Amino acid sequence: MNSKIIANGILRAIGIVLGIALLFYFLYKIESVIVYIAIAVVISLIGRPIVLFLRHRLKFKNTIAVIVTMLLLIGLFVGLVLLFIPLIVEQGHNLSLLDIKKLQLNIESLYQEVISYFQLKNIDIEQSFENSSWLSKIDYSIIPDFLNSVISGLGSFSVGLFSVLFISFFFLKDSKLFENGILIFVPKSKESGLTNSFNKIKDLLSRYFVGLIFQILILFIIYTVGLLIVGVENAVVIAFLCALLNLVPYVGPIVGGVLMLTLTMTSNLGEGFSTVIFSKIIWVSVVFIFGQLVDNFGSQPIIFSKSVKSHPLEIFLVILIAGMLFGVIGLIVAIPAYTAIKVVLKEFLSENEIVKKLTKGL
Structure with a gap:
């Protein structure tokens, strides 16, 4: 092997590495477009159903069917937005008039009620918080700032x-376009x-x-009634928020449960802890546990x-x-990606014994 062949091999390897690096850089720069395409898929x-x-x-003709479907989906989205708008507007108005010192006093009052309640039960939990002084370290002014950040992001969202x-x-109009x-x-x-x-x-x-939509609907009904x-x-x-969070496996239900309990407490700040809260x-914990079961x-x-045909x-x-490899995004895309991989393996490696066992139900 002469030096010319070695040099060509090195140059080819460098070219491949540079090409891959440029491809990843390009994908990084258009990550928003990739996200739009993924959501559209x-x-x-x-x-499609x-x-x-x-x-x-x-x-219906194909174009008419697609237009009607898009109108139905847009109507569903608008209905969900209208569900949240009154609450957001009300909270935004409250935050604009928010007395930060009064909020801090209310939360500290709730904290004292919790401590007093557990002291009656001979449980001393105050000692564990004394050294940290966590209430005094909370920056309550971040709440209006967060609201301003949300409003400024509405343009990008549009x-x-x-x-x-x-x-x-x-x-939807051309189902083979992506393919x-x-x-x-x-x-x-x-x-x-x-x-x-495909x-x-x-x-x-x-x-x-579609099954996930029914899953959210069932949880939504249970939570709402409860x-x-x-x-x-x-x-x-x-x-609805807690049911929607359930789309993220394992992590979502925990976050939803904490959110449900937190909103229950904060909506009753003026009432007694031991008698009401x-x-x-x-x-509320019983309702949440029943829904999760x-x-x-x-x-x-x-x-x-029934849908992805996996145990x-x-x-x-x-x-x-x-989840361990890719975090929360991995939790969300794990099942669709795994299903797609199984289908491709069955199509191209159907004679492999391991593939046969993994794709037996497909």
Whole structure:
């Protein structure tokens, strides 16, 4: 091997490394566009069954079916926004008139009530907080600043929303648009297998995302009814937020539970801790635990087994590994990504024994 061949090999390797680095840099710079496309893909998968129903059962033309589907999805989104707007406007008005010192005194008063309640039960929890002085370190002025940051981000949100809706429309109108874009980079000999994989993935993930909507709906109903019975203010909004957080496996339910209990406490700051707040916290905890039991032992197993055709233990391990490797994003995309990988493996490596066992139900 002469020096010229070695030099060419080194230059080729450097060129490949530089090309990969430039590709990742390019993807990093357009990460917002990638996020828009990813959200549009999810919306198109959710809307796909509606489009097929309108086309096949009601005999709508494709374009009309897509427009009706988009209007339905937009109407659903607008309805959710209208659900939150009164609460946001009210809280924004309250924050604009907020007396920071009074807020601090109210929270410190609640803290003293909690301490007094547990002292009656011969439980001394005050000692653990004395050295930290955490209440005096809280910067309550951050609340109006946070509200201003949210308002300033509405412009970017509007651009993102328009982009997502525009891309979603064409993904629904031409269901093979995304597929054809990827097939450009695939050899001719692999196009047939990849096309079959895309069709299978779209069917499975459409059922999966529709199943998630039903999962959220079931939790939302349980939480709403439970919180209304307990007498929690803004029960519908709190129930929806906590049900929506359940989309993030394992972490989401914990955050939702903490949020539900926190909002229950803060909505009753002027009332006695032992007579009102503590009893409401207990009943809200019962509502939350009941909803999680129904979800974990009813909704989730049905969704996983019927939609992505995977064993619950298999799904648990996949989510756990994805969460450890990629954090919260890994938890969210673990199941769709794993389902897509299984379909591709079955299409191209169907003779492999391990693949046969993993994809037995597909």
